[in-house]
Amino acid sequence: MGIYRNMFVKHHDSLAIAVRLADVSTIWLAGFLATELRFSPDFAVAAPIHQFIIYFSCVVALIVLPRFDLYTSWRGRSFLSLVARLVAAWSLVWLIGILMSFLMHQAGSLSRLWAAYWYAGTVVALLALRIVTYSLLSLARGVGRNAKHVLIVGFGITGQEMYRRATASRWSGFRVAGIYAGPEDATPESIPRIEDSDHIAGFARKHHVDEIWITLPIGASRQMQSIAYTLRNDFIDIKWMPSLMEFELLNHRMQDFMGMPAVELNRPPSLGVRGLVKGAFDRTFAAVVLTLLSPLLVAIALLIKRGSPGPAFFKQERLGLDGRVIHVYKFRSMKVHTEHETVTQARKGDSRVTPIGAFLRRTSLDELPQFINVLRGEMSVVGPRPHAMAHNDMYKEQLDLYMLRHRVKPGITGWAQINGYRGETDTLDKMAKRVEHDIFYIRNWSFGMDLKIIFWTTFRGWTGRNAY
Known part of the structure; x- marks a missing residue:
């Protein structure tokens, strides 16, 4: 299984480029089909502005779509969030293309029905492309390919929940390689247990751990700093999941506030x-x-x-x-x-x-x-x-x-x-x-x-x- 995992890691950048090109090709193809649907069989009535907007938008898409975080790994993240970002990104590209027709004083020559066909067709095609890609990756991860080995540090309420989610969702591609827990915490017998924090770095190297999920209480900041320091020379992703589930409030959403990460504890989801x-x-x-x-x-x-x-x-x-x-x-x-x-x-x-x-x-x-x-x-x-x-x-x-x-x-x-x-x-x-x-x-x-x-x-x- 390690061969497949290394293959995906090695070719990640190439895959990301391929997906970008596939998105741009999809936008172009949807524009061509919209033209076929709107103006067939007499293509002569189609003003040149239609073809210009298609090619112009393809260039804009190469710039705009990456800004919506569409080509980073979505492993373990919400697919619905990906869909929302994708639709928002394409909507912006489409609007920029339509705006260009106004700036060129060609809006009167632009077919509104064609624009609607193109927008809707591209949304459907981009979503279909993502669904197929997402399904194939999930299938591969479900049978153990392209899996990431993780080490959970801390096994309180948050650590137990992260373990439950990782094991319940095999399609996400996370495999728990070990758990660091205190003497009072019971861990699954099938998972290797670490009881001394000094052994975390050695265990991670020995078992080729890809990610470390730190779920220690907020008061254990010194211990977290020590763990991060011992792994400073290792190419291992470290994620800190604050043990916020212990706070019985309304929300645990992270946001950027004045350039600093902040966690909202008491804001209802129905606001904004x-x-x-x-x-x-x-x-x-x-x-x-x-x-x-x-x-x-x-x-x-x-x-x-x-x-x-x-x-x-x-x-x-x-x-x-x-x-x-x-x-x-x-x-x-x-x-x-x-x-x-x-x-x-x-x-x-x-x-x-x-x-x-x-x-x-x-x-x-x-x-x-x-x-x-x-x-x-x-x-x-x-x-x-x-x-x-x-x-x-x-x-x-x-x-x-x-x-x-x-x-x-x-x-x-x-x-x-x-x-x-x-x-x-x-x-x-x-x-x-x-x-x-x-x-x-x-x-x-x-x-x-x-x-x-x-x-x-x-x-x-x-x-x-x-x-x-």
């Missing part, structure tokens, strides 16, 4: 550009729902007014994004009453709940006015449910991660609700389970996850045995 997408979807969805359900909302309001004295709507103070106070709208489901220092959750058979209110609470129809909050940008369609202010003050002292729920906008429905944690939370354990699901949602948020929650809410998120 992705948050803008989520916000745009929320407001559009809320506008559609309020429009379509307006007759139902009017009917419910009339039934409430008829059933008991008082307003059809009422507002509750809740904590919104980053702890800002918002006023959440709901249909009134109880008789008008006053509560002072404590908030009493509705219980089964609660005399304060009106007959129509009981139905509204059981079916969550009392929460439909919260789409107004979503339209105002104060809430999301999907997110942790907002709790009473008194409950926030109480549970933040009893549950360590409770207040992290407020790093995102509260939602009308959420991961906890579709998993059965809806309604009354009369015990600390019930609230702990709800918070656990909320934190899981925040840490693992994606637009697809939101759509999944909305879909399942239709079937099991609007009713529940704990909703009174």
Whole structure:
């Protein structure tokens, strides 16, 4: 197997050049096919600017594509991230080509349909090329070829997780050659164990280790410096994976901050550009729902007014994004009453709940006015449910991660609700389970996850045995 590994290493630069040329050839071929599709059979009507833009963009691609880190090893990295970079890189090349036609005052001669064919065809072709290449490399690594031997230094939570990922994903091409661990850490019997850090360098040389993954705690900086120093003359890649999994926060993403590497520990994934997408979807969805359900909302309001004295709507103070106070709208489901220092959750058979209110609470129809909050940008369609202010003050002292729920906008429905944690939370354990699901949602948020929650809410998120 070492022969194959050395062969891939020896010809890595040649392979990278070959892939670059393949990308440029793909761009040219897609342009030719777009011309064939748009102008066939009379190619004479195709203005010369089309051919110029193709060749010009091929030259630009040789410069731009490498800037998107497309030709370095993607072993162990996300394929979806590679796809995103590839599409972004080609989009930039394409836009530069189109811009050139404007600068040459030839935009009027450029076929918009041809440009669309070329863009879409190139995206499909480049992705197909990457998928084939990625699949072939994964297949080779899966049978032991082109594998990298790694030594894991430290076997705490992070070290164990890296070992699990390396062994579970044979296609990534990593083989654990050894583990350095303290006397208190149990390691797999099938993997050689190193117990003295002075033996790490010798072991790495003897077993031809390609990479060393240091997963020691942050406090072991002196030991890490010593290990790196003893390997200063060896051609071994060293990766430091800070033991951040011990921090029970929202994120562990590395970023460049003022030219220095920084780790974000408490930033939700749903902020930034992705948050803008989520916000745009929320407001559009809320506008559609309020429009379509307006007759139902009017009917419910009339039934409430008829059933008991008082307003059809009422507002509750809740904590919104980053702890800002918002006023959440709901249909009134109880008789008008006053509560002072404590908030009493509705219980089964609660005399304060009106007959129509009981139905509204059981079916969550009392929460439909919260789409107004979503339209105002104060809430999301999907997110942790907002709790009473008194409950926030109480549970933040009893549950360590409770207040992290407020790093995102509260939602009308959420991961906890579709998993059965809806309604009354009369015990600390019930609230702990709800918070656990909320934190899981925040840490693992994606637009697809939101759509999944909305879909399942239709079937099991609007009713529940704990909703009174």
